[in-house]
Amino acid sequence: MSAYGTPGAGPVVHDPTTLPADDNVNPYTFCVDLKGSQWFLQKGKMIAYYGAIEFNGIGHGRLDRLVRTVFHSPLHASDWVVAEGSGRMLLADRAFDVNSFDLDDGNLTIRSGNLLAFQPTLALKQSIVPGFLTLLGTGKFVAASNGPVVFMEPPIRVDPQALVGWADCPSPCHHYDHGYLTGVWGGLRAMTGLGPVSGEEHQFEFVGAGTVLLQSSEALMAEQAAGVLPDEPGVPGAGRVSGTGGQQTGAPSLPGQLGGLQRRFGL
Amino acid sequence: MFRLQGSRVLAVDMTGDAVKAKNGSMVAYDGQMSFKRLTGGGEGLRGMVTRRLTGEQMTVMEVRGQGTCWFADRASEINLVRLSGEKLYVESSNLLVTEAGLRTGTTFTGLRGASQGNGLFTTTVEGHGQVAVMSDGPAVVLRVSPQYPLVVDPGAYIAHQGNVRQSFQSGVTFRTFLGEGGGEAFQIRFEGDGLVYVQPSERNTIAGDL
Numbered sequence: 491m492s493a494y495g496t497p498g499a500g501p502v503v504h505d506p507t508t509l510p511a512d513d514n515v516n517p518y519t520f521c522v523d524l525k526g527s528q529w530f531l532q533k534g535k536m537i538a539y540y541g542a543i544e545f546n547g548i549g550h551g552r553l554d555r556l557v558r559t560v561f562h563s564p565l566h567a568s569d570w571v572v573a574e575g576s577g578r579m580l581l582a583d584r585a586f587d588v589n590s591f592d593l594d595d596g597n598l599t600i601r602s603g604n605l606l607a608f609q610p611t612l613a614l615k616q617s618i619v620p621g622f623l624t625l626l627g628t629g630k631f632v633a634a635s636n637g638p639v640v641f642m643e644p645p646i647r648v649d650p651q652a653l654v655g656w657a658d659c660p661s662p663c664h665h666y667d668h669g670y671l672t673g674v675w676g677g678l679r680a681m682t683g684l685g686p687v688s689g690e691e692h693q694f695e696f697v698g699a700g701t702v703l704l705q706s707s708e709a710l711m712a713e714q715a716a717g718v719l720p721d722e723p724g725v726p727g728a729g730r731v732s733g734t735g736g737q738q739t740g741a742p743s744l745p746g747q748l749g750g751l752q753r754r755f756g757l
Numbered sequence: 758m759f760r761l762q763g764s765r766v767l768a769v770d771m772t773g774d775a776v777k778a779k780n781g782s783m784v785a786y787d788g789q790m791s792f793k794r795l796t797g798g799g800e801g802l803r804g805m806v807t808r809r810l811t812g813e814q815m816t817v818m819e820v821r822g823q824g825t826c827w828f829a830d831r832a833s834e835i836n837l838v839r840l841s842g843e844k845l846y847v848e849s850s851n852l853l854v855t856e857a858g859l860r861t862g863t864t865f866t867g868l869r870g871a872s873q874g875n876g877l878f879t880t881t882v883e884g885h886g887q888v889a890v891m892s893d894g895p896a897v898v899l900r901v902s903p904q905y906p907l908v909v910d911p912g913a914y915i916a917h918q919g920n921v922r923q924s925f926q927s928g929v930t931f932r933t934f935l936g937e938g939g940g941e942a943f944q945i946r947f948e949g950d951g952l953v954y955v956q957p958s959e960r961n962t963i964a965g966d967l
Contacts, residue, residue: 503952505900518894518957537913538897538955540905582913582957585894 506540509578512590512630520588520632522579522607528556529573530614531581531607541577548572556610572610581607583634586711590632593657599624600633600655600703603711607632618726619661637706644700647693651708659700667691759837759854759887767828767835767854767889771821775857778828780816782853788824795819815849815880819857828854833891836898836954838918841885847916849880856886890916892956899953906948912959919951 509515511523522529524543536545548570556572573579582588583606591598599617608614608631617624625631633639635654642648644659656662696702758770766784769776780794795817820826829835830853838845840859855861860883882888890896892915901907901921908926924946947953 503898503900505902506905515897516895516957519897534910534912534959536910537957537959538899538907538909538953540899540907543908580897580899580955582894582959585956585958588957 506578509540509580511578514588514590515580517587517638518582518585520581520590520606522573522581522632524573524576524579526576527574528610529579529607530570530610531573532583532605533569533571535581535583535606536573537580537582539577539579541575541579543573543575543577543579545571545573581632586634586636587638587705588632588634589639590630592630593625593628595628596658597624597626598631598655598657599661601653601711604633604635604654604705605631606634617661620726622655633703634711635703635705636709636711640704640706642702642704644696644698644702646702647695648702648704649708650692650694651710652704652706653694654703654705656696656703657701659696659698659702662694662696665693665695759856759889761835761837762827764834764895765829765832767837769820769826769828769854771823771826773821773823775819775821776826776854777817777857777859777861778820778854779830779852780818782828782830783818783820784827784829786822786824786826788822790820790822790824790826793819793821815852828889830891833893834895834956836890836892836896838888838890838916838954839886840882840888840918843883843918845882845888845890845916845918846879847882847888847890851891851915852880852882853889853891855882855888859884859886859888890954892954892958894957896954896956899955901947901949901951901953903948903950906946907953908944908946909953909955910959911943911945913955913957914945914953915956916954917947917951919949921947921949921951921953923947 504515509521511521513521515521519537524541530548588606593612599619599622602621602623605623605625608625609629611629612625612627612631615624615626616622633654639654647665648662653662760768760770762768771788771790777795783790783792833853835853846864852861862881862883864879864881896915899907899909901917901919926944926946
């Protein structure tokens with residue numbers, strides 16, 4: 491077929507027949523097999539593809555129905571695109587570990603910066619925990635993490651920086667080490683910021699049945715903007731962009747600006 | 758003789774022969790070694806002028822001696838490529854070590870180079886021997902054949918070899934200017950017969966987010 495065979499002890503050479511279908515090529519690269527189907531992915535995470543695949547922003551008119559049914563991070567998340575066509579597509583994210591997970595009629599909440607791609611059989615919604623997204627339904631999604639992901643069972647307390655997401659269990663609550671916060675030393679520390687600190691005085695606490703996903707490092711991935719929350723009373727974190735920092739730059743989009751309008755018109 | 762020790766350190770066993778390596782990439786050696794800085798990538802005066810003009814500058818040293826020499830650079834993943842007469846096109850910043858028998862040079866890449874943010878020129882390595890290429894994360898080697906053309910994101914491309922044609926394809930439409938682009942505004946399409954090396958990470962490129 492080709493004159494360039496695999497040399498003796500050289501690297502493995504992939505072509506569309508040897509690339510895995512919907513599986514990892516190596517710990518850092520994931521291969522999606524598209525057969526006339528669609529996948530949602532974060533902008534710019536495709537590194538290569540075979541076949542005929544089209545990438546469209548989710549504001550693309552033809553995708554309006556799809557976006558309306560499964561993409562509930564409503565009219566704002568311009569960081570997502572839909573890949574459509576047939577062929578094999580490789581996804582990777584800044585040489586971080588990537589893994590695919592299967593959801594079977596389940597729910598999973600994940601840090602917005604960690605979610606890389608998902609099948610449209612899943613529905614994406616903003617979590618009421620700011621900076622997190624929730625996937626509902628049945629299907630496959632791909633997530634990036636700094637180091638391999640470990641799965642834990644609640645009850646568990648986890649470090650905020652190591653948390654990737656959680657599935658099937660109630661949302662976490664904050665936990666503070668009260669021995670640290672009270673007493674003379676606690677007061678001194680609170681007032682002066684001085685004193686012995688272990689860096690582990692605050693955790694997220696999970697209870698109930700489910701699974702907690704942790705990454706094996708405390709380096710956070712840059713968050714992706716997950717959309718502005720409606721500014722209403724009773725909405726946690728209302729009126730500001732969920733998933734601060736990240737790629738959201740420039741002026742906040744005011745209602746009636748072209749950005750919002752043209753999405754509404756499905757351009 | 759090149760061998761990888763782990764995936765981020767390259768060990769080269771030498772018996773009086775020489776290799777060309779990126780300046781300062783030696784981390785350890787055993788035996789007798791001499792390190793000589795080569796001006797202009799070791800390509801003579803013409804090569805020196807070409808590299809200066811094209812911006813494909815690389816500071817290269819010649820390592821010669823008896824024993825084993827270890828190379829590494831900023832914990833980048835190292836990929837070994839064996840060449841038997843063909844030409845490897847690689848970015849000078851991704852080139853770690855080449856065997857002394859290989860010829861290196863510069864070539865014009867046109868728009869592809871510009872889209873990668875690497876300038877308009879790239880480095881070529883030609884001859885018989887082994888090359889160590891660095892990547893951010895282990896490289897995936899993809900075969901291009903007449904029935905399976907390949908499209909690559911410019912930011913993830915690191916090298917290619919063989920008889921392939923490159924063309925530049927653009928997904929820029931009016932939507933891109935409305936901030937609704939497909940995220941993959943510029944792509945390189947490879948057709949023909951050869952191998953393409955991509956890394957699981959994207960360099961910052963012009964229009965990388967469009």
